[in-house]
Amino acid sequence: MSLTHSDITALVQLFGDSDWNEMHLKYDGEEIFLSKDPASPGPVPATANAVPAGPGAVAPAQPVPPASAARTQAPAAPEIDRSGWVEIKAPNLGTFYRAPSPDADPYVTEGATVTEDTEICLVEVMKLFTTIRAGMAGTVREIAAEDGQMVEFGATLMWIEPGA
Amino acid sequence: MTVNRIFVANRGEIALRVLRTARAMGLETVIGVSDADRDSLPAQMADRAVVLGPAQATKSYLNVDLVLHAAQATGCDALHPGYGFLSEKPELARRCAKEGITFIGPRPETIEAMGDKLSAIAVARAAKVATVPGTDRIDSAAKAAEAAEDLGYPVVMKASAGGGGKGMFLARSADGLASAFTRATREAEAAFGDGRLYMERFVEKARHVEVQIVGDGAGNVIHFGDRDCSVQRRYQKLIEEAPVTAMPPALQEKLRDSAVRLCAHANYRGAGTVEFLYDVAREDFYFIEVNSRIQVEHPVTEEITGQDLIRHQILAASGAGLQIAQADIHLEGHALEVRINAEDAERDFTPCPGRLTAWSPPDRPEIRLDSHMRAGDLVPPFYDSMVGKLIVRGKTRDDAIESMLRAIRDFRIEGVTTTLPFAARIIDHPDFRGNRITTRWLEDTVLPALETA
Numbered sequence: 001m002s003l004t005h006s007d008i009t010a011l012v013q014l015f016g017d018s019d020w021n022e023m024h025l026k027y028d029g030e031e032i033f034l035s036k037d038p039a040s041p042g043p044v045p046a047t048a049n050a051v052p053a054g055p056g057a058v059a060p061a062q063p064v065p066p067a068s069a070a071r072t073q074a075p076a077a078p079e080i081d082r083s084g085w086v087e088i089k090a091p092n093l094g095t096f097y098r099a100p101s102p103d104a105d106p107y108v109t110e111g112a113t114v115t116e117d118t119e120i121c122l123v124e125v126m127k128l129f130t131t132i133r134a135g136m137a138g139t140v141r142e143i144a145a146e147d148g149q150m151v152e153f154g155a156t157l158m159w160i161e162p163g164a
Numbered sequence: 165m166t167v168n169r170i171f172v173a174n175r176g177e178i179a180l181r182v183l184r185t186a187r188a189m190g191l192e193t194v195i196g197v198s199d200a201d202r203d204s205l206p207a208q209m210a211d212r213a214v215v216l217g218p219a220q221a222t223k224s225y226l227n228v229d230l231v232l233h234a235a236q237a238t239g240c241d242a243l244h245p246g247y248g249f250l251s252e253k254p255e256l257a258r259r260c261a262k263e264g265i266t267f268i269g270p271r272p273e274t275i276e277a278m279g280d281k282l283s284a285i286a287v288a289r290a291a292k293v294a295t296v297p298g299t300d301r302i303d304s305a306a307k308a309a310e311a312a313e314d315l316g317y318p319v320v321m322k323a324s325a326g327g328g329g330k331g332m333f334l335a336r337s338a339d340g341l342a343s344a345f346t347r348a349t350r351e352a353e354a355a356f357g358d359g360r361l362y363m364e365r366f367v368e369k370a371r372h373v374e375v376q377i378v379g380d381g382a383g384n385v386i387h388f389g390d391r392d393c394s395v396q397r398r399y400q401k402l403i404e405e406a407p408v409t410a411m412p413p414a415l416q417e418k419l420r421d422s423a424v425r426l427c428a429h430a431n432y433r434g435a436g437t438v439e440f441l442y443d444v445a446r447e448d449f450y451f452i453e454v455n456s457r458i459q460v461e462h463p464v465t466e467e468i469t470g471q472d473l474i475r476h477q478i479l480a481a482s483g484a485g486l487q488i489a490q491a492d493i494h495l496e497g498h499a500l501e502v503r504i505n506a507e508d509a510e511r512d513f514t515p516c517p518g519r520l521t522a523w524s525p526p527d528r529p530e531i532r533l534d535s536h537m538r539a540g541d542l543v544p545p546f547y548d549s550m551v552g553k554l555i556v557r558g559k560t561r562d563d564a565i566e567s568m569l570r571a572i573r574d575f576r577i578e579g580v581t582t583t584l585p586f587a588a589r590i591i592d593h594p595d596f597r598g599n600r601i602t603t604r605w606l607e608d609t610v611l612p613a614l615e616t617a
Contacts, residue, residue: 091217092216092217092218092223092227092230093196093214093215093216093217093230093233093234093237094230094233095233095237124233125229125230125233126229126232126233128229150214150233150234150237150238152214152215152216153198153199153215153216153217153218153224154199154215
């Protein structure tokens with residue numbers, strides 16, 4: 001028994017009327033993913049990589065931006081497939097810096113190869129700088145936080161694709 | 165020192181309380197929360213909420229650097245510390261000043277002077293306010309024995325850096341003195357990293373009474389009447405009321421005047437509470453300490469004065485002064501407050517964190533509920549177990565008692581065990597109704613009866 005066209009229509013209807021943001025249904029070998037967010041990263045694969053360390057590991061990867069940040073509705077924005085990538089999260093609130101000093105080169109750029117010990121950025125709290133390391137071997141795929149801006153605890157700083 | 169945007173460096177009901185007044189005053193608000201509180205009501209109610217760190221208070225609410233960084237990065241020009249956490253840390257007040265952020269509380273020097281019991285007692289003496297007959301620092305068991313003879317037994321040993329009853333030991337005779345001295349020193353060192361002790365005459369039948377004041381920082385201080393907080397367990401207040409009704413009126417006037425005099429002497433700025441021990445047998449009172457913050461029990465004072473104490477705090481901190489005179493403060497009626505703690509009174513007050521499946525308070529004009537909880541909310545295990553405060557106002561103390569009993573009866577809470585039913589038993593007790601209680605009453609009379617019941 002599989003999902004019929006009218007089943008799917010009914011599901012879309014129900015989802016549209018609900019206050020849910022996303023729905024991921026697996027039924028008899030078929031999968032449906034519905035989302036009201038055009039920037040949704042898509043369904044989370046069942047075998048998603050565990051996020052290393054951090055007490056916020058159970059939380060879905062969507063730190064909500066401050067209410068003041070304008071949300072640009074760009075339907076044409078390229079969909080990034082982050083499956084298999086691992087996020088580096090802020091260990092506490094602070095200011096995110098990509099480089100060790102204002103005139104120095106950034107620690108890493110997108111595409112850089114990192115090892116476990118590679119320094120990738122700084123988080124500063126009242127002039128106290130904490131160096132963040134990659135914690136894994138892989139490739140830097142995305143710098144998610146903005147240089148010199150405040151990040152909250154648990155905010156995604158970067159995405160790294162693990163691999164030797 | 166204009167205040168436009170307040171950073172709330174606290175959680176729970178007091179964060180919500182501050183947010184409400186700030187909003188009513190047309191101020192912008194930002195709250196710094198821990199990861200455990202990111203979906204809490206205060207986080208939703210503030211104009212902006214930022215997550216400081218993980219659930220542990222030391223990595224979030226208690227971290228001065230994080231709090232300051234968050235306040236600065238979010239463009240706040242003032243900071244309200246609430247109570248507990250960093251509220252009485254002079255370091256936060258000092259560093260706020262350094263960073264150009266208005267600290268909504270007393271000056272750092274005042275917090276420091278009031279935070280140390282010996283220096284607070286020195287301030288009281290200088291202002292000619294009666295203190296418990298006692299000693300300065302005592303550094304040996306032999307000197308303790310000498311001093312105890314002068315004071316008369318029983319005596320109590322206290323930690324200079326102390327609070328919350330830690331490092332306090334009672335000696336009823338010369339026999340028990342040496343061991344009390346040793347134990348008090350050891351506990352004071354362990355709890356505060358400071359083994360300094362002093363000794364006081366022990367008041368057998370005492371009530372805890374306190375006076376709410378607000379000062380402008382230039383020596384002008386007014387009081388908002390007094391409170392009685394004699395229902396205590398392990399030096400923690402459970403039920404508070406305003407005004408004090410167990411004292412001769414002339415003495416009560418003297419009590420309020422003493423509090424004003426002490427704080428005027430200290431050029432106190434902002435809201436504070438001067439705590440006294442009322443010696444029932446001698447009909448006399450002694451200064452205990454000044455709490456240089458807003459207190460948990462401030463609502464009972466607001467209920468009988470009609471004043472918003474948080475507003476007065478903000479005004480005083482911003483340099484706007486008192487805005488009212490003593491003659492503008494009118495006390496009317498009687499107010500009672502019950503702390504709703506997520507604890508099981510029948511299991512030695514074990515904390516009971518969990519999810520509230522039902523939370524429906526009664527809604528009547530005489531009832532006020534200060535709480536951040538909603539049905540479905542989680543009581544996290546990381547912090548204080550208080551989930552709210554139930555406050556009622558009546559024409560008389562008896563009216564307030566009846567209203568409180570009705571309010572507790574009609575308050576439906578499910579999913580988490582709270583101390584509300586226990587509070588009802590206390591309030592309904594003939595000793596409480598008859599106002600014959602002392603600070604030892606709960607532990608000496610009520611709790612033993614509970615165990616044998």
